[in-house]
Amino acid sequence: MSGAKALVESLEREKVEVIFGLPGGAIMPVYDVLLDSKLRHILVRHEQSAAHMADGYARASRKAGVCMATSGPGATNLITGIATAHLDSSPIVAITGQVSTSQIGLDAFQEADMIGIASPVTKYSFQPRRVEDIPVTVKKAFHIASTGRPGPVLIDLPKDVQMDSAEVEFPMKVEVRGYRTDYKPDPGKIGLAADILADSERPLILAGGGVILSNASEELQKVAETILAPVATSLMGKGSIPEDHPLSIGIIGMHGSKEANSLIYEADTLLAVGCRFSDRTTGKLDEFCPTSKVIHIDIDPSEIGKNKCVDLAIISDAKMALEALYRALTKTLTEKKDTAWSRKLKEIKETNAVKAENSGRDLTPPKILKELRRVLPPEAIVTTEVGQNQMWASLYFKVLKPRTFITSGGFGCMGYGFPASIGAKTAVPNVPVVDIAGDGSFMMTENSLATSVTENIPVTVIILNNRMLGMVAQWQRLFYNRRYSAVSLGDVPDFPKLAEAYGAEGLRIGSVEEFSRAVKESLKSEVTTVIDVPIDSEENVLPMVPAGYSLKDVIG
Amino acid sequence: MPKTFIISALVEHKPGVLYKVSNMFWRRGFNIESVAIGTAEQEDLARMTITIKGEEKDAEQLVSQLEKLIDVLKAARLDPQKAVIRELALIKLNAADPKIRSDIFHYVEVFRGRIVDVSPTSAIVEIVGSKDKIDAFINLTRDFGLMEVARTGETALIRGPESVRIDV
Numbered sequence: 130m131s132g133a134k135a136l137v138e139s140l141e142r143e144k145v146e147v148i149f150g151l152p153g154g155a156i157m158p159v160y161d162v163l164l165d166s167k168l169r170h171i172l173v174r175h176e177q178s179a180a181h182m183a184d185g186y187a188r189a190s191r192k193a194g195v196c197m198a199t200s201g202p203g204a205t206n207l208i209t210g211i212a213t214a215h216l217d218s219s220p221i222v223a224i225t226g227q228v229s230t231s232q233i234g235l236d237a238f239q240e241a242d243m244i245g246i247a248s249p250v251t252k253y254s255f256q257p258r259r260v261e262d263i264p265v266t267v268k269k270a271f272h273i274a275s276t277g278r279p280g281p282v283l284i285d286l287p288k289d290v291q292m293d294s295a296e297v298e299f300p301m302k303v304e305v306r307g308y309r310t311d312y313k314p315d316p317g318k319i320g321l322a323a324d325i326l327a328d329s330e331r332p333l334i335l336a337g338g339g340v341i342l343s344n345a346s347e348e349l350q351k352v353a354e355t356i357l358a359p360v361a362t363s364l365m366g367k368g369s370i371p372e373d374h375p376l377s378i379g380i381i382g383m384h385g386s387k388e389a390n391s392l393i394y395e396a397d398t399l400l401a402v403g404c405r406f407s408d409r410t411t412g413k414l415d416e417f418c419p420t421s422k423v424i425h426i427d428i429d430p431s432e433i434g435k436n437k438c439v440d441l442a443i444i445s446d447a448k449m450a451l452e453a454l455y456r457a458l459t460k461t462l463t464e465k466k467d468t469a470w471s472r473k474l475k476e477i478k479e480t481n482a483v484k485a486e487n488s489g490r491d492l493t494p495p496k497i498l499k500e501l502r503r504v505l506p507p508e509a510i511v512t513t514e515v516g517q518n519q520m521w522a523s524l525y526f527k528v529l530k531p532r533t534f535i536t537s538g539g540f541g542c543m544g545y546g547f548p549a550s551i552g553a554k555t556a557v558p559n560v561p562v563v564d565i566a567g568d569g570s571f572m573m574t575e576n577s578l579a580t581s582v583t584e585n586i587p588v589t590v591i592i593l594n595n596r597m598l599g600m601v602a603q604w605q606r607l608f609y610n611r612r613y614s615a616v617s618l619g620d621v622p623d624f625p626k627l628a629e630a631y632g633a634e635g636l637r638i639g640s641v642e643e644f645s646r647a648v649k650e651s652l653k654s655e656v657t658t659v660i661d662v663p664i665d666s667e668e669n670v671l672p673m674v675p676a677g678y679s680l681k682d683v684i685g
Numbered sequence: 686m687p688k689t690f691i692i693s694a695l696v697e698h699k700p701g702v703l704y705k706v707s708n709m710f711w712r713r714g715f716n717i718e719s720v721a722i723g724t725a726e727q728e729d730l731a732r733m734t735i736t737i738k739g740e741e742k743d744a745e746q747l748v749s750q751l752e753k754l755i756d757v758l759k760a761a762r763l764d765p766q767k768a769v770i771r772e773l774a775l776i777k778l779n780a781a782d783p784k785i786r787s788d789i790f791h792y793v794e795v796f797r798g799r800i801v802d803v804s805p806t807s808a809i810v811e812i813v814g815s816k817d818k819i820d821a822f823i824n825l826t827r828d829f830g831l832m833e834v835a836r837t838g839e840t841a842l843i844r845g846p847e848s849v850r851i852d853v
Contacts, residue, residue: 248705249712253755256701273755306851307697307758431749434742 132260133158133291136224136284137166139267142299145195147171147186147555148224149179153199155239156226158291171555171584174576176203178548180210180281181574183221185552188535189510189560191344193220193274194552200226201239204285205246209542211281212250216539217365218342220279222270223247229289230258243285252280258287260295268303277310278429279342312428314445314453322424322441323457325398329422331470332358333396335381335410338365338538339403339427339447346370346531348451349402355458357471358400361389363410365538366403368528378474382410383674384520388477390672390680393418395473402426403447406436407539408676416679426450491640492664494521494593500641501563501591502527504648509561510535510553514546514570517599520670522565544573550588551581561652563589569598569618578631581657589651590628590659595666596620603669607684628659637661689718690737690744691770691841693849694751694760698724698731702756706733709754715739715747719838721772726850730758734840736816761849763841770841774812774819779830781806788829796822807832 130138136159140148147169152160163170173179176198183194198207204225214221228237247254253273257266263286270282326332340349346369353360353376360370361381370377379386381393393399399421404410411417414436425432425439426447433442443450465471498521505511507529513519513536528534535553537545550564564571571592581588595602602616625635633656638644644662651658671685696702703722710717718736725732737747744762751760763770780786786808793800793810796818802809812819816839823834843849 244701245704248701248708305755308755429753431746431753433749435746 130260130297131158131162131292131294132263132286133162135260135263135297136267136286136291137162137168139264139299140168140195141166143267143271144192148195148197149173149182149186149552150197151176151179151199151203153203153226153239155200155228155288156197156203156224156286156291158288159197159224159226159286171580171586173548174579175574176206177209177544178574178577178580180207180221180223181213181545181548182552182555183223184210184214184217184219185512185535185549186556187214187220187552188549189532189553190556191532192556193222193271195222195224197224198226199239200228200243201241203239204243205241208246208250211247211283213537213540213542213545214281215250215252217537218279218338219281220274221281222274222284223281224284224286226291227256227285227287230287231289233287243283247283247285250281251283254283254285256285256287257290260290260293261297263290264297264299265303268300269305272303273305273308277308277312278339312444312446314443314450316453318441318443319450319453319457322400322443322454323461325422325424325441326356326358326400326454327458327462329356329398330468331396332356332398332400333392333421334358334360335363335399335401335404336360336366336369337363337402337404340366340369341531343403343428343447344531345403345448345451348448348455350374351455352400352451352458355455355462355465357465357468359388359392359474361385361393363404363407363538364523364536367523367536368531368534371529372527373529376474378478380523382412382680383676384524384670384672385674385680386524387481387672387683388474390674390683392474392477393680396421398422398424400424400426401439402451403428405432411437412674412680412682413678416681490665492662494518494664494668495525496641497591497593497644497662498522498525498565500645501565501648504645505561505563508533509563510550510557512536512546512550512553512562512564514564514566515541515543516567516570517595517603517668517670518565518567518570518593520600521593524670526565543570545570547571547574547590548577550590551577551586554586554588561589563591563648566590566592567599568592568594568596568624571624575627578628578633578657578659582632585655587655587657589648590657591648592624592659592661593664594624594661595664595668597666599666599668600670602666606667606669607673608675624659624661628657633657633659635659635661637663687738687740690739691763691765691768691839692735692737692744692748692751692760693763693841694733694735695725695758695849695851696731696733697756697758698729702731705754705756706751709750713746713750715743719836721838721840734838736839758851759849763843767845768841768843770815770839771813772816772819772837772839774823774834774836775801776810776812776823776826776831777833778808778810778826779806779832780808785829789826792822792825798822
């Protein structure tokens with residue numbers, strides 16, 4: 130069997146259904162084999178989008194996504210998408226062609242040292258040099274990508290290894306020495322955590338992306354309800370608790386909700402689950418919940434004490450730890466019905482709700498996003514680009530189910546949302562998928578319109594169009610004395626016309642009613658719809674905490 | 686006040702591993718003093734002995750970041766009180782002057798080193814010991830013809846049966 134055939138058969142055995150990719154010289158043997166395979170290949174127009182699609186696919190489906198590219202520029206174009214998946218712990222397997230082994234190191238045509246380039250942004254990277262090694266490499270790659278703290282894995286396959294033939298065996302199981310996934314919660318520590326939480330008068334839970342990755346939303350909710358703890362999330366944890374739940378207080382951090390950013394200072398105990406205390410979440414670290422006890426549950430031991438020193442660390446899968454914690458809590462504690470802390474939460478939420486209703490203008494992002502929530506079914510998936518659109522979405526679009534909010538949290542990668550929406554739609558074709566975009570971000574990967582049209586993967590793109598690189602403009606407005614440097618994008622392109630040029634539908638709306646109608650129509654459409662929503666270019670995302678400041682220092 | 690920590694790591698002995706480990710040091714901003722590497726008790730394993738200057742927290746983070754790397758099978762901090770720590774240095778000295786030549790021979794004896802190469806104008810001294818001892822010898826000879834220094838970096842093992850190893 131050829132190396133290329135061994136690769137494709139290994140992928141089939143991993144139950145891969147779809148590959149996002151773009152061929153080139155050094156990966157042609159694999160593409161030739163793909164012609165005879167049942168695997169669906171989705172042709173992208175730029176490799177960055179292939180990695181984002183695989184990532185969106187993974188986040189929506191709970192399975193590793195697969196992307197493929199040729200050597201050199203094809204492979205380096207994947208890197209932005211791989212790095213995005215890395216920082217958000219998303220399981221993808223990236224396969225790149227490489228020049229033949231005899232050419233490696235000679236600066237051959239389209240040669241790039243992918244192991245060298247990818248190592249810092251992957252969970253692991255392989256370069257099998259023998260056909261016999263391919264099946265075990267693929268098995269290991271999927272195992273590493275999707276277990277423990279998930280992440281991207283690279284397989285860099287030299288062209289001669291694709292073309293060589295050998296007898297191969299397909300292992301049913303692999304062991305990777307040096308790789309641990311068996312982190313189970315320590316019963317003693319769970320008991321201790323339960324005692325601390327039971328004694329706490331003002332507990333608060335911070336849920337990160339790890340809760341979503343380990344499918345622990347139900348367990349999270351049960352723990353929160355037992356101790357009546359408000360639940361704040363990081364951006365990556367958004368959706369881990371339904372945001373219409375009475376205990377949900379939205380996201381915390383630089384663009385956190387007023388509830389989350391103020392209650393964190395009153396809490397006497399913080400239970401942080403599957404989060405890494407990133408700077409965007411904590412603000413100035415020294416002043417982040419300085420007086421409360423901190424319990425940290427994470428599956429990655431290197432996250433313990435990396436950013437925030439904690440009082441109690443539990444190294445475990447979030448679901449297992451929360452389950453154990455719930456059992457321990459219910460042994461000693463009967464469900465609390467009402468506490469001074471929960472009354473305070475209720476009061477704060479009511480006051481803020483009243484304030485939010487009073488804003489005059491019509492086509493504002495908060496109104497658009499609230500209307501979008503009204504129109505979309507709870508299971509609809511929303512992706513975002515990066516910048517103001519993303520922060521408006523995180524503040525004003527209430528997510529009701531886990532894995533229905535897909536965003537580039539850690540890497541903050543503009544151009545992510547649209548290809549990710551195509552990847553998500555590929556994974557769950559019966560669910561509506563909407564990309565909340567800005568004009569700047571959308572232009573970075575807009576050529577994915579070609580993929581969505583030719584491959585019949587219809588999504589809805591909502592462009593909050595302020596004709597600006599809006600978040601940079603906002604910082605220049607607030608912190609650089611309105612000196613706008615390189616942020617004006619002009620009134621180009623005409624997005625509806627651009628969409629039409631690709632064979633998609635495009636329309637521009639002028640009111641919330643029109644918007645509502647356009648979204649409903651788009652959900653029925655068989656092609657992708659781009660909805661251009663012109664908004665005020667001076668609009669800020671508020672509230673905001675300036676970078677490096679304490680979460681108390683809220684603007685707006 | 687930053688302290689020096691010694692970490693022993695058992696890693697896969699295959700191409701690319703040294704890059705992946707040293708890349709992590711750079712990426713995470715660790716201040717590495719020295720790294721000594723060689724084949725370990727099994728052919729397919731290498732042992733890295735890493736010395737790092739920093740705070741307690743840095744040493745803990747380095748161990749967990751090392752262990753997170755899939756090619757690192759085990760990593761642990763060594764207590765200097767309970768470990769044998771050695772470094773080897775080869776030091777080439779200018780020994781053309783007979784007076785200096787005899788001084789060198791004298792110092793080598795005091796430091797329990799060995800002369801391993803002699804030419805009419807030079808000598809190579811081998812010294813094994815603690816980092817401080819080697820530093821002291823180098824400082825002593827700096828003024829009279831220190832030509833070249835090659836040091837292995839510190840390597841170490843825990844005293845007694847306790848080990849940083851994996852079961853086969």
